[in-house]
Amino acid sequence: MRERLARVFEALREASPFASLDEARTTLERIMRQVEDELSGVPEDPDADTKTVSDGRMYPPTDRRELKTDCRSVRTFRQTAHRTSFGINGAIRVERIDGTTVLDLFGKDGRSIDDLRRENVNEQNPKAEGTSGSRVSGGEA
Amino acid sequence: MNKIQKLKAHLDLEYPEAKLELSAPAHKDGAWWLDVVLNGKHLVIEWSPSTKFGVTTPNSNSFAENADEAYSSLAEIKKRVDQLLVNDERTSPPVAVLLARLRERRGITQKQLASKLGVRQASISGLERREDVQLSTLRKVVHALGGCVQIYARFPEGRFALEDPLCKSGVVDIEDDDSEGPLSSEIEAFVQLKSCGKIEQALNLADRIKKNHSVIELV
Numbered sequence: 219m220r221e222r223l224a225r226v227f228e229a230l231r232e233a234s235p236f237a238s239l240d241e242a243r244t245t246l247e248r249i250m251r252q253v254e255d256e257l258s259g260v261p262e263d264p265d266a267d268t269k270t271v272s273d274g275r276m277y278p279p280t281d282r283r284e285l286k287t288d289c290r291s292v293r294t295f296r297q298t299a300h301r302t303s304f305g306i307n308g309a310i311r312v313e314r315i316d317g318t319t320v321l322d323l324f325g326k327d328g329r330s331i332d333d334l335r336r337e338n339v340n341e342q343n344p345k346a347e348g349t350s351g352s353r354v355s356g357g358e359a
Numbered sequence: 360m361n362k363i364q365k366l367k368a369h370l371d372l373e374y375p376e377a378k379l380e381l382s383a384p385a386h387k388d389g390a391w392w393l394d395v396v397l398n399g400k401h402l403v404i405e406w407s408p409s410t411k412f413g414v415t416t417p418n419s420n421s422f423a424e425n426a427d428e429a430y431s432s433l434a435e436i437k438k439r440v441d442q443l444l445v446n447d448e449r450t451s452p453p454v455a456v457l458l459a460r461l462r463e464r465r466g467i468t469q470k471q472l473a474s475k476l477g478v479r480q481a482s483i484s485g486l487e488r489r490e491d492v493q494l495s496t497l498r499k500v501v502h503a504l505g506g507c508v509q510i511y512a513r514f515p516e517g518r519f520a521l522e523d524p525l526c527k528s529g530v531v532d533i534e535d536d537d538s539e540g541p542l543s544s545e546i547e548a549f550v551q552l553k554s555c556g557k558i559e560q561a562l563n564l565a566d567r568i569k570k571n572h573s574v575i576e577l578v
Contacts, residue, residue, distance in 0.1 A: 221463070223422050250423070259459065259469050259484045269425060270405070270413040274456040274487060276423035282407065284385040285392075296382060296392050298403050298413075299421035315394060315403065315417065 222276065225253045227312075227321050236308030237326040239293065243304050247278040289338040292331055305334045362433050363391045363406040369437055370395060374444060397444050404436065412436040416449040420460070427452040446513075458500055459487040465504045475503040512565050521565050 229249045236242040251262065253276075260275035267280045279295030279302050287294050294303040300320070303311045307325030311332075314320060324330045329337075360368070367381050370393075377397040384390055388408055395402040405413040405426055413426025414436065427450035430436040442448060451457065462472055469483040476483075476499060486492065486500065494508075501508050512519040552561035 220420060259487055261488075266425065268410060270411045270429035271426055272424040272452050272456050274424070274452075274459045277425075278423070281386060282384070282389045284389060286383045286385045293385075296390070297423050298405070298415050298426060299417035300423070315401070 222253055222257050225257070226250050226276075229253070230310065230321065230323065234308075234310070234323045235326040236310070236323075238308050239304045239306050242308045242310050242323075242325075243278075246302075246310065250276055250278045288342070289335050291334045291338055303331045305329070305331050307334065309334065361391070361406075361408070362412070363393055363404065365433060366404065366406075366412075366436060366440070367393055370440065373441070377444070395440070395444070400444065402440060402443055402450075404440070414439060414443070414450055416443065420464075426450075453490060454492045454497065455487050455489050458492070458497070461501070461504055461506070462487075467504060472500070472503055476500070510565065519565065521562060 226246075226249055229252075230246060233245050233249070234242075236245060254260070255262070258275045260273055262275065263269070263273055266273065266275070266277050267282055279297060283295045283297060285294045285296050285301070291306045292303050292309075294301055299315055301313050301315070303309075303313075305325050307327045307329050309325040309329060309331045310321065310323045311319060311330070312321040322330060363381065367379055370377060370379055374395075374397055377395055379396075380394045382392040382394075384407070390405050390407040390410070393404040393406075395404065401417060403415045403417055403426075411429040411431050412433075412435075413429055415421065415427040428439065430439055443450065452460070462469070469487070470480045473480040473483045486496065494510075498508050510521045512521070548564060552558075552564060
């Protein structure tokens with residue numbers, strides 16, 4: 219699993235930055251499918267999203283697993299032990315459920331998932347503290 | 360109140376010291392998630408109107424896979440969650456998935472394992488997708504990975520360890536818990552078979568007990 223996951227993250231870092239949420243999401247889906255086809259030994263089950271128990275293969279997040287959030291510029295998906303967030307600017311963040319960030323890629327505009335969330339808070343509550351500053355590098359935390 | 364909200368209400372009542380977090384889906388028929396943390400143990404429970412309850416005790420390798428175990432009814436998931444929170448137990452995925460995880464953890468590819476066992480890689484791939492695996496096959500694979508198989512039959516009265524004959528000369532040991540409850544007829548029969556040296560019959564009985572009551576742990 220570690221090797222397969224490392225391969226997915228490595229390929230995502232190489233392919234980033236992405237310009238849109240759709241581009242980020244479809245690239246993650248394509249890369250995960252390629253890595254799992256090559257390394258997992260488990261053929262893709264097209265119905266895996268409707269099944270409860272693991273078949274040993276990693277699957278990308280699906281709409282059914284999207285969480286309800288207040289942030290309009292970030293879509294967050296839950297899977298058993300982690301959350302994957304996609305920003306409208308192509309940013310991606312993968313967090314374990316203990317809060318550890320394992321992948322944090324900025325969008326093509328240089329903004330991270332954190333930046334988008336802060337901006338969303340500021341829009342909803344203009345008097346709130348917080349900035350929308352951007353950083354310039356992304357990668358595994 | 361939906362089924363997972365009812366489960367949360369049950370856990371709120373039964374385990375007031377537990378930290379519970381329920382996450383709602385963005386879409387009407389999407390998945391709900393309930394995280395339960397108690398005494399350092401974390402359970403992840405998933406439910407949606409169109410699927411069963413899924414439950415997993417995640418570890419650092421858990422990523423992007425479905426749940427380890429599935430339960431259809433609220434009563435079943437309540438019972439399993441109680442077991443997991445009260446006992447020192449972890450969830451267990453299907454044996455085939457567990458085998459694949461063990462192989463990866465040992466840093467061995469399907470091809471290398473096939474070579475060790477003198478079979479084709481396709482056989483290992485098939486084995487890791489099979490819903491049921493013979494105990495003899497399980498033993499061979501685990502030995503090839505450098506380990507041995509132990510099967511425990513767990514009862515309220517105690518835990519029974521059936522040692523792998525290739526690891527410990529076919530001796531069947533009993534590990535008693537502190538419980539003073541009476542032994543069931545099945546356990547008494549098992550003890551009698553074991554003490555008479557009828558190991559094969561004892562193993563068969565343990566297999567039946569395992570199917571009805573226990574968990575398989577690969578160590």
